[in-house]
Amino acid sequence: MAIKRRDFLKLTGLTLVGTAASAAVGDLLTRGEVKAQEYATPPEALKGKRWAMVIDVKKCKEGQKKGCGKKCIEVCHYLHNVPSIPDKKKEIKWIWEDEFEHAFPEQTDEYLEEIFKDVPFMLLCNQCDNPPCVRVCPTKATFKREDGIVMMDFHRCIGCRFCMAACPYGSRSFNWFDPRKYLKKVNPEYPTRTKGVVEKCLFCYERLAQGKLPACVEACPEKALIFGDLADENSEVSKILKERVALRRKAELGTGPAVFYLID
Amino acid sequence: MIEKALKGSKKYWLWVLFLLSIIFIGFLCYLYQFKVGLGITGMSRDVSWGFYIANFTFLVGVAAGAVMIVLPYYWHNYKEYGKITVLGEFLAVAAVTMCLLFVVVDLGKIMRVFNVLRFPTPNSVMFYDVIVLNGYLLLNLICGWTVLHSEYKGTKYPSWLKPIIYLAIVWAPSIHIVTAFLYQGLPGRHFWLTAVMAPRFLASAFSAGPALVLVAALLLKKVANFDPGKKAIDSLAKTVAYAFIINVLLFIFELFTAFYSGIHSHQAPIKYLFVGLEGHAEWVPFMWIATILAIVGILLLVIPSTRKNETTLVLACIAVFISCWIDKGIGLITGGYTPTPFETITPYRPTLPEIGITLGVWAVGFLIMTILYKIVLEVKSSKELVVKYEGVLYKK
Numbered sequence: 001m002a003i004k005r006r007d008f009l010k011l012t013g014l015t016l017v018g019t020a021a022s023a024a025v026g027d028l029l030t031r032g033e034v035k036a037q038e039y040a041t042p043p044e045a046l047k048g049k050r051w052a053m054v055i056d057v058k059k060c061k062e063g064q065k066k067g068c069g070k071k072c073i074e075v076c077h078y079l080h081n082v083p084s085i086p087d088k089k090k091e092i093k094w095i096w097e098d099e100f101e102h103a104f105p106e107q108t109d110e111y112l113e114e115i116f117k118d119v120p121f122m123l124l125c126n127q128c129d130n131p132p133c134v135r136v137c138p139t140k141a142t143f144k145r146e147d148g149i150v151m152m153d154f155h156r157c158i159g160c161r162f163c164m165a166a167c168p169y170g171s172r173s174f175n176w177f178d179p180r181k182y183l184k185k186v187n188p189e190y191p192t193r194t195k196g197v198v199e200k201c202l203f204c205y206e207r208l209a210q211g212k213l214p215a216c217v218e219a220c221p222e223k224a225l226i227f228g229d230l231a232d233e234n235s236e237v238s239k240i241l242k243e244r245v246a247l248r249r250k251a252e253l254g255t256g257p258a259v260f261y262l263i264d
Numbered sequence: 265m266i267e268k269a270l271k272g273s274k275k276y277w278l279w280v281l282f283l284l285s286i287i288f289i290g291f292l293c294y295l296y297q298f299k300v301g302l303g304i305t306g307m308s309r310d311v312s313w314g315f316y317i318a319n320f321t322f323l324v325g326v327a328a329g330a331v332m333i334v335l336p337y338y339w340h341n342y343k344e345y346g347k348i349t350v351l352g353e354f355l356a357v358a359a360v361t362m363c364l365l366f367v368v369v370d371l372g373k374i375m376r377v378f379n380v381l382r383f384p385t386p387n388s389v390m391f392y393d394v395i396v397l398n399g400y401l402l403l404n405l406i407c408g409w410t411v412l413h414s415e416y417k418g419t420k421y422p423s424w425l426k427p428i429i430y431l432a433i434v435w436a437p438s439i440h441i442v443t444a445f446l447y448q449g450l451p452g453r454h455f456w457l458t459a460v461m462a463p464r465f466l467a468s469a470f471s472a473g474p475a476l477v478l479v480a481a482l483l484l485k486k487v488a489n490f491d492p493g494k495k496a497i498d499s500l501a502k503t504v505a506y507a508f509i510i511n512v513l514l515f516i517f518e519l520f521t522a523f524y525s526g527i528h529s530h531q532a533p534i535k536y537l538f539v540g541l542e543g544h545a546e547w548v549p550f551m552w553i554a555t556i557l558a559i560v561g562i563l564l565l566v567i568p569s570t571r572k573n574e575t576t577l578v579l580a581c582i583a584v585f586i587s588c589w590i591d592k593g594i595g596l597i598t599g600g601y602t603p604t605p606f607e608t609i610t611p612y613r614p615t616l617p618e619i620g621i622t623l624g625v626w627a628v629g630f631l632i633m634t635i636l637y638k639i640v641l642e643v644k645s646s647k648e649l650v651v652k653y654e655g656v657l658y659k660k
């Protein structure tokens with residue numbers, strides 16, 4: 001851990017020196033804005049222009065029947081130090097299961113309800129194309145990356161919860177208490193949060209940078225979660241969406257969700 | 265001039281002490297919240313704004329409402345408001361201070377509050393709200409204080425103040441329009457997503473603000489021998505009446521749209537608030553109290569004899585004030601979050617510490633109002649003394 005931290009500090013130092021040097025000239029032109037390119041992604045990183053996820057709900061149901069134990073939730077919440085808080089009202093969740101009528105309340109009718117009666121819908125942040133949460137955040141603590149991921153800076157968030165009012169999907173959780181008390185095991189590779197900040201699924205940006213798929217996608221034994229780049233015609237997600245019927249939650253709001261639910 | 269607030273009767277000091285003790289209790293509650301986190305409130309993952317933001321929204325209205333006195337006086341040279349104009353301005357000061365405090369106690373990370381200025385984000389409505397609220401506070405403080413100081417010195421206010429006064433007048437609606445924009449531009453919150461939100465905010469502001477000034481002025485008349493002037497009171501009462509009727513009408517328009525269109529998602533929050541939904545009826549009694557108060561308030565205000573009678577007028581104003589507070593405070597917030605994005609219902613009820621903090625902030629506001637009003641009264645009465653000593657002939 002100690003070495004890692006030193007390496008990290010060195011890296012930060014180098015980046016700072018680099019930025020300072022380029023800033024001397026660049027500042028005049030860019031007025032101090034940091035250009036995204038200046039952050040060099042490691043060579044092994046997965047690169048995409050529009051990351052998206054496709055969820056095959058039927059496969060998910062099968063997996064659960066076979067006893068997968070909802071590995072996706074378990075692994076995600078462990079890896080990202082998401083606390084398990086018993087009080088439903090104050091809980092924090094990045095990915096969770098709900099029923100069709102809650103995931104798609106405006107599409108529900110008795111027939112669909114019957115069809116999807118025992119079908120699990122895994123919900124998570126939709127990494128919207130046009131994210132209202134980003135629009136309202138007064139500090140840019142939540143922002144959209146060039147690859148479409150809607151990011152959170154836990155160290156900048158002031159906890160105003162405007163983003164929670166703006167998100168039409170209930171994807172965001174707030175740390176009503178100190179979350180560390182509710183962690184059974186801490187994953188030292190990922191930061192824990194403090195009380196008073198908002199958090200949500202970040203599409204495993206940290207794993208993408210290491211060339212790995214999101215944790216939930218990797219964890220699912222049934223391969224019910226498929227991850228890929230929508231901007232790439234030949235990616236698995238693009239191909240599937242061309243062939244099969246998928247729904248997006250509340251697409252009529254113009255948010256442009258990047259999580260699709262295969263329902264055929 | 266400030267020294268005027270330091271001398272007062274026993275009653276004055278008792279009142280100040282009373283406010284200070286409530287502030288103290290609120291402060292203790294806040295320390296508890298600061299230590300443990302916002303989890304000590306009744307807010308939840310689904311209802312993530314509560315009592316604090318409700319009071320904030322309502323008080324922005326009270327602050328903006330002061331303009332209904334300032335505007336006729338300066339713009340239309342309506343002399344009758346001469347005595348109460350400064351009351352309006354100082355009410356705005358107290359109300360905006362409360363607003364800012366309510367936002368601050370609602371933050372999860374108060375130490376980072378200046379991130380809003382360090383990383384200015386023009387796409388966020390909150391950014392503009394911070395600007396307009398602080399600006400309004402400053403403008404009213406400058407205008408009220410300078411005018412009063414000139415009166416104290418026995419001169420007319422300096423001419424450089426005129427443009428600032430006009431700026432404060434046009435600034436006033438902006439604070440409430442921007443605050444309405446916090447809500448009305450959010451997708452998926454059906455109760456808030458309506459263009460009528462901003463006008464409704466203004467109408468309720470222009471009734472609740474003057475209503476409070478009216479009550480305060482008549483109270484001062486009783487306890488401090490301050491005469492606001494009969495005509496001023498009557499005009500102000502009419503302002504409250506018109507604005508409040510428009511407010512209620514706008515709400516009825518909302519009802520029409522929701523229920524004639526038959527769109528379920530638009531009806532759900534209204535049903536939840538007024539008749540209960542899926543077995544949840546937490547706020548139904550409050551909404552009906554607001555409705556009854558609104559009816560009583562309107563009746564007392566439109567019937568000339570009750571409007572002209574000071575006792576019934578005060579009752580009417582209190583009814584209007586509380587009705588607006590329930591409707592635009594707590595009703596607006598819980599209605600916005602109910603049903604949740606999953607079409608479920610998570611009830612919200614404020615907790616005791618949450619109420620303690622809320623009362624503490626209100627007490628701060630009343631303390632500011634008390635001190636400022638005390639200065640006003642002292643200055644005005646000292647002026648009267650001079651008149652009495654200089655000439656043998658004087659009015660009243």
Ligand code: SF4
Pocket residue numbers: 124125126127128131132133134150166167168169170171172200255
């Ligand atoms: S789902 Fe919600 S939190 Fe996620 S990007 Fe969209 S609006 Fe933001």
Ligand code: SF4
Pocket residue numbers: 136137138139140141142156157158159160161162163164197198
């Ligand atoms: S709670 Fe944090 S992330 Fe959300 S809007 Fe406020 S500052 Fe931004």
